[in-house]
Every structure is written in C-alpha cells, then in structure tokens.
Amino acid sequence: MVPNVLITDDDADFRGVLCDALSRRGLHLVQASDGDEALRVIEREPIHMVLVDVHMPKVTGLEVIQVLSERAHRMPYVLMSAMMDEEIEREAARMRAYKILRKPIRLQNLRDIVCGGLAETYGWRPS
Known part of the structure; x- marks a missing residue:
C-alpha cells in the first residue's frame, strides 16, 4: 500500500515545503489550495x-x-495554524483530530506524526 496524503493550505510555498519534507517517505502526496478543493479531492480519490x-x-x-469526522471511514487528520487558539483546539479535539499543530511546524515532528498516524490507522510503515 502507498498511502495518499492530502496537504491542504492556501499558501502554495508552504504546501511545497511539506511535500518536500514528506516526499522521501514512500507516500503519494496530493495538494489542495483550499478546503473546498480538499473536499472534492477526498470525494474522487482514496485519501488516507x-x-x-x-x-x-x-x-x-x-x-x-467536521465533514471528515462525520464519515463512517475514519482517517487521521492533522489541523495546522499559525493563529491557533484554545477555542480552535477544543473544537478540533471534539472532532477527534489526530494532531493539532501550531505553525511554524518542525518538519521532523511532522514526518513522525504522519508516519505515526498511518501506522496506527493502517499498519503502514515507511519503506
């Protein structure tokens, strides 16, 4: 199995940095520039x-x-923000986000989180 990881952020440069950081982990990386595009991607292809x-x-x-939390098939999702506050964190925890990250993000930490979420959910290990 090659997991499909969707990276959604309106900052194209930031998406590129995350793709570079995860590209050597044996993942298929998909990008979306906003939440609307992300939901369309999730509907048309398998995302892990x-x-x-x-x-x-x-x-x-x-x-x-919120949409993902209501689906029968649970996948790990990580919420990221440079302007995180307690209300957002509470809401994300209520919707069972796998992790909540404040920007700037340490790339090694992100790699560990992605690999951990895929291992816990699907038993996947990087090659």
Whole structure:
C-alpha cells in the first residue's frame, strides 16, 4: 500500500515545503489550495490522511475536519495554524483530530506524526 496524503493550505510555498519534507517517505502526496478543493479531492480519490490549515478561503480547515469526522471511514487528520487558539483546539479535539499543530511546524515532528498516524490507522510503515 502507498498511502495518499492530502496537504491542504492556501499558501502554495508552504504546501511545497511539506511535500518536500514528506516526499522521501514512500507516500503519494496530493495538494489542495483550499478546503473546498480538499473536499472534492477526498470525494474522487482514496485519501488516507489529511493535513489541513485552519484559516483558508471558501471552506476552512475546521469545516473540512467536521465533514471528515462525520464519515463512517475514519482517517487521521492533522489541523495546522499559525493563529491557533484554545477555542480552535477544543473544537478540533471534539472532532477527534489526530494532531493539532501550531505553525511554524518542525518538519521532523511532522514526518513522525504522519508516519505515526498511518501506522496506527493502517499498519503502514515507511519503506
């Protein structure tokens, strides 16, 4: 199995940095520029894990994980934000986010979180 990881952020440069950081882990990386695009991607292809920014145009990261939390198939999702506050953290925890990360994100920490979430959920290990 090659896991599909969706990276959703309205900052293209940040998405690129995350893709570079995860590219050597044997993952298939998919990008979305906002929550609306992320939801369309999730509907049309199998996604195993979602990394999503909170503050985006159209559909926010919290709205994305709300949709994911209501699905029968549970996948790990990580909420990220440079402007994280306690209310957002509480809401993300209520929706059972796998992890909640404050930007700037340490890339090694992110790699560990992604691999950990895929291992716990699917038994996947990097090659």
